[in-house]
Amino acid sequence: MQIRDSNARYGFISQLLHWLMALLIGLQFVWAWRFLQLDIGRERYELVNQHKSIGITLLLLVLLRIVWRQFNIKPTPVSMSDKQKQAMKLVHRSIYALLVVIPPLGWAMSSAGGFTVNWFELMQLPALLEQNDAHKTLLRSIHATFAWLLFVVLGGHILMAGYHHFYLKDGLLWRMLPRWKR
Numbered sequence: 001m002q003i004r005d006s007n008a009r010y011g012f013i014s015q016l017l018h019w020l021m022a023l024l025i026g027l028q029f030v031w032a033w034r035f036l037q038l039d040i041g042r043e044r045y046e047l048v049n050q051h052k053s054i055g056i057t058l059l060l061l062v063l064l065r066i067v068w069r070q071f072n073i074k075p076t077p078v079s080m081s082d083k084q085k086q087a088m089k090l091v092h093r094s095i096y097a098l099l100v101v102i103p104p105l106g107w108a109m110s111s112a113g114g115f116t117v118n119w120f121e122l123m124q125l126p127a128l129l130e131q132n133d134a135h136k137t138l139l140r141s142i143h144a145t146f147a148w149l150l151f152v153v154l155g156g157h158i159l160m161a162g163y164h165h166f167y168l169k170d171g172l173l174w175r176m177l178p179r180w181k182r
């Protein structure tokens with residue numbers, strides 16, 4: 001099994017982080033969609049708490065992914081025009097940037113609202129801010145705007161990957177999948 005990235009493809013650690021993060025990001029939007037439809041109550045409270053724990057996990061995973069990238073060769077991009085390469089770079093950087101800022105914004109929003117962040121009931125995280133309703137409202141709109149922006153950017157990322165793999169048939173997706181899938 002190839003653990004590290006190579007010129008030709010991503011290794012096991014990058015693949016694991018990529019698909020685990022994809023799954024958790026998907027859950028974050030499903031959870032948000034579910035709790036946004038509920039009135040204040042036990043069920044909503046529990047869903048929001050799970051959303052917070054998954055979000056903190058995502059923050060740890062994206063930081064790990066960024067560190068791991070520094071210790072690995074970057075696989076050579078599949079053949080595409082310079083414009084496409086630039087667009088791809090912009091999309092990837094935006095995804096990383098949004099994944100780094102969205103969770104702390106959610107965490108700060110909870111603190112400003114006077115709520116604790118308890119990671120899967122295992123560890124209570126410190127409050128990032130003092131309670132302040134105006135700050136909570138502001139942070140909520142920034143968190144929501146960035147989160148829905150991430151949704152759009154990820155849509156672009158998935159479309160681009162699908163276009164390359166299924167239409168251009170350049171095998172882009174194989175690089176992010178274990179070799180036995182071939």
Ligand code: HEM
Nearest residue numbers: 028032048052055056058099102103106107110117144147
């Ligand atoms: C990448 C990670 C995350 C994503 C993609 C995400 C996404 C979202 C989305 C889409 C919403 C609904 C926004 C709307 O009102 O339209 C939301 C709300 C919220 N998020 Fe996150 N979030 C993430 C991480 C976090 C974290 C780490 C926390 C706290 C520790 C958090 C706390 C909250 C809270 C408190 C709400 C509002 C809940 C309510 O309406 O009562 N989020 N988030």
